[in-house]
Amino acid sequence: MDELNKELPDLNVGDTVTGTVVKLEEKQVLVDIGYKTEGIVPISELSNLHVETPSEIINEGDELSLMIKKKEDDKIILSKKAVDADKAWVELEQKLENDEVFETEVKDVVKGGLVTDVGVRGFIPASLVETYFVEDFSEYKGKTLAVKIVDLDRSTNRVILSHRAIAEEKAEKEKEAVLQSLEKGQVLEGTVSKLTPFGAFIDLGGIDGLVHISELAHEHVEKASDIVSEGETVKVEVLSVDRDSERISLSRKNVIPGPWENISEQVKSGDVLEGKVKRLVSFGAFVEVIPGVEGLVHISQIANRHIGTPQEVLEEGQDVQVKVLEVNEEEERMSLSIRALEEEEQEKEFKQYEKTEDQSSFQFGEIIGGKLDKYKN
Numbered sequence: 001m002d003e004l005n006k007e008l009p010d011l012n013v014g015d016t017v018t019g020t021v022v023k024l025e026e027k028q029v030l031v032d033i034g035y036k037t038e039g040i041v042p043i044s045e046l047s048n049l050h051v052e053t054p055s056e057i058i059n060e061g062d063e064l065s066l067m068i069k070k071k072e073d074d075k076i077i078l079s080k081k082a083v084d085a086d087k088a089w090v091e092l093e094q095k096l097e098n099d100e101v102f103e104t105e106v107k108d109v110v111k112g113g114l115v116t117d118v119g120v121r122g123f124i125p126a127s128l129v130e131t132y133f134v135e136d137f138s139e140y141k142g143k144t145l146a147v148k149i150v151d152l153d154r155s156t157n158r159v160i161l162s163h164r165a166i167a168e169e170k171a172e173k174e175k176e177a178v179l180q181s182l183e184k185g186q187v188l189e190g191t192v193s194k195l196t197p198f199g200a201f202i203d204l205g206g207i208d209g210l211v212h213i214s215e216l217a218h219e220h221v222e223k224a225s226d227i228v229s230e231g232e233t234v235k236v237e238v239l240s241v242d243r244d245s246e247r248i249s250l251s252r253k254n255v256i257p258g259p260w261e262n263i264s265e266q267v268k269s270g271d272v273l274e275g276k277v278k279r280l281v282s283f284g285a286f287v288e289v290i291p292g293v294e295g296l297v298h299i300s301q302i303a304n305r306h307i308g309t310p311q312e313v314l315e316e317g318q319d320v321q322v323k324v325l326e327v328n329e330e331e332e333r334m335s336l337s338i339r340a341l342e343e344e345e346q347e348k349e350f351k352q353y354e355k356t357e358d359q360s361s362f363q364f365g366e367i368i369g370g371k372l373d374k375y376k377n
Contacts, residue, residue: 011076013068016083021062024054031064037076041066045079048120049107088119089154096149101166105144109137116147120159128162131171174206179243186238187255192231195224202236202250209248211236218253219292228252259292264329266290271324272341277317280310287322287336295334297322304342 011017019031019039029041041064047057058064058080067086070077095102104122108115114129114137116122124147126134151160182204190202190209199212216227228234236250267273267289275287275295284298303313314320322336323344 011068011071013071015068017066017068017078019064019066019078021058021060021064024058024060026053029054029058031066031078033066033076033078037074039066039076039078041078041080045069045077045081047117048081048085049115049117084119092118092120092149092152092159093154096152099148101146101148103144103146104161106140106142109141113137114140114145116145116161118159118161120157122147122159122161124161124163128160128164131164131167171206175246178204178206179241179246179248182238182241182248184238184240187235188238189233189235190250191233192228195228195230197224200224200228200252202234204248207246207248209236209238209250211250211252215239215249215251215253217256217292218259259290260329260332262329263290263293263334264327267293267324267327267334269324269326273322273324273336274319275322275336276319277314280314280316282309285310285314287320289322289324289334289336293334295322295324295336297336297338301325301335301337301339304339304346 017033017039019033021029022032022038023030027043029043029046031039031041033039041054043051043054046054051057064080065083066078066080067082068076069079069082094100104116104118106114106124107117113126114124116124124145126137128150129137129140145163146166147161147163148165149159150162150165151158188204190204192200193203193208194201197213199210200216201208201210213221213224216224221227234252235255236252237254239249239251239254241248273289275289277285278288278294279286282299284296285302286294287297288294297310299307299310302310307313320338321341322338323340325335325337325340327334
């Protein structure tokens, strides 16, 4: 020890020296610090993180800043991680004070989160990695993440980082940008993010808007899941935007072809159609003849006799045949008649009856005529 002190009179424990790596061994590194005696950096003093071999982090010829840990016998023990840590703590305290965002590489995945090297051991708890649940973190090893410091305590070597905070800030900025860009009447693409009994929420790129169940389709919708599914990409029109409350009303049915579009090419006056009674009102019955297309059978056109209410003849859900009287595509109106078909059927039966009667009379006349001719002879 005395000989070593004589050889290194100006160096004391705690001093920082500069050295060049001259040899990598399995569990230590030899460093030339400018004296006869080479310094030794044990593998445990290379990094604040666990390393298997020195070659993982340094190479021969590298120049290192090292702290003298011990001077014993003919050896001088050095530490790289002590110098790195002192420098890192100063930088980390500045980053925390400035609320700075910086990048760090994930060195290891452990139970409960991710380990990074920020000069000292940094830890990102699982709950602070993403804004969503991550089941398997194995793909994060070696990945570089933008982080913020959320907790720092040098006395306990505690460095807690958050990537989630960065993701949340980014999402908030994107949400605000989208919110400010929205205008009534815009047609946008979005993704169905959630289904509810009253409609579907659509992710417009950082903020959700609601398509009320009445705006999902032109026809009546019982459940939103009958029309759209979560994860589906849909086109929607912006109906209204309340920026203060961040409420956005959307419509899907406004951007899809309506059932009345080109209806005059599909249905003509005089056509006979199958339909279902959808609603009964005091003045008649609405019958759906094409999905989403209802026509009115006026009470005077329900039967070929006088009735007081449509319920005397029809009931909701009943299947009926109707005759188209008039189609108005522009006003989305269609006039239908059940009575006309009944009258046509009666007229047909009457003509059939007349024909039968004529044939019977003719046959009767032939028989009588034959008998008279016999008497004449």
